[in-house]
Amino acid sequence: MKLFKPFALLAIAAASVVMLTSAVPYSEKPADKTPVNVQKATLAWEKAAADGNVSTKELKGIVTELKGSKLTLKEKVGLKLFGKKIASKMNAVPRDGDKSQVIALILCVVVGGLGIHRFYLGYTWQGIVQLLTLGVCGIWTLIDLIRIITGDLQPKNGTYTTTL
Numbered sequence: 001m002k003l004f005k006p007f008a009l010l011a012i013a014a015a016s017v018v019m020l021t022s023a024v025p026y027s028e029k030p031a032d033k034t035p036v037n038v039q040k041a042t043l044a045w046e047k048a049a050a051d052g053n054v055s056t057k058e059l060k061g062i063v064t065e066l067k068g069s070k071l072t073l074k075e076k077v078g079l080k081l082f083g084k085k086i087a088s089k090m091n092a093v094p095r096d097g098d099k100s101q102v103i104a105l106i107l108c109v110v111v112g113g114l115g116i117h118r119f120y121l122g123y124t125w126q127g128i129v130q131l132l133t134l135g136v137c138g139i140w141t142l143i144d145l146i147r148i149i150t151g152d153l154q155p156k157n158g159t160y161t162t163t164l
Contacts, residue, residue: 101148121153
């Protein structure tokens with residue numbers, strides 16, 4: 001009888017936790033909707049970066065649009081100090097279409113066992129594995145050759161500039 005009380009209290013506590021947590025309604029935000037300010041900032045960035053140069057004033061406008069309110073003094077000073085570095089990093093991102101399918105095919109045929117074509121296409125880890133395994137004795141290289149010819153093996157950050 002002495003053990004009954006602790007087990008009863010434990011059962012009541014467990015039941016109350018289940019009851020209280022099940023009473024909280026579950027709400028899920030739609031994950032596929034991008035906020036309007038992010039879309040506007042992305043469009044503003046693409047427009048500003050079209051010529052390859054983004055001024056501090058344009059960057060300030062983009063960040064203000066993204067934040068949705070005025071920038072604080074710290075943020076303005078940070079943009080002034082690091083604006084050029086931020087802009088150069090954003091412009092350094094590879095654009096779509098900076099690789100050639102013909103070059104990838106030639107690299108695969110000539111030095112395919114070493115995985116050089118994988119490095120060229122931006123797949124560094126797969127290139128290292130191919131280099132260490134010699135393209136798994138040529139099988140992986142043959143598969144890559146077929147995938148490059150069919151256009152299935154694309155560059156990591158986009159599409160080919162010139163195709164077969």
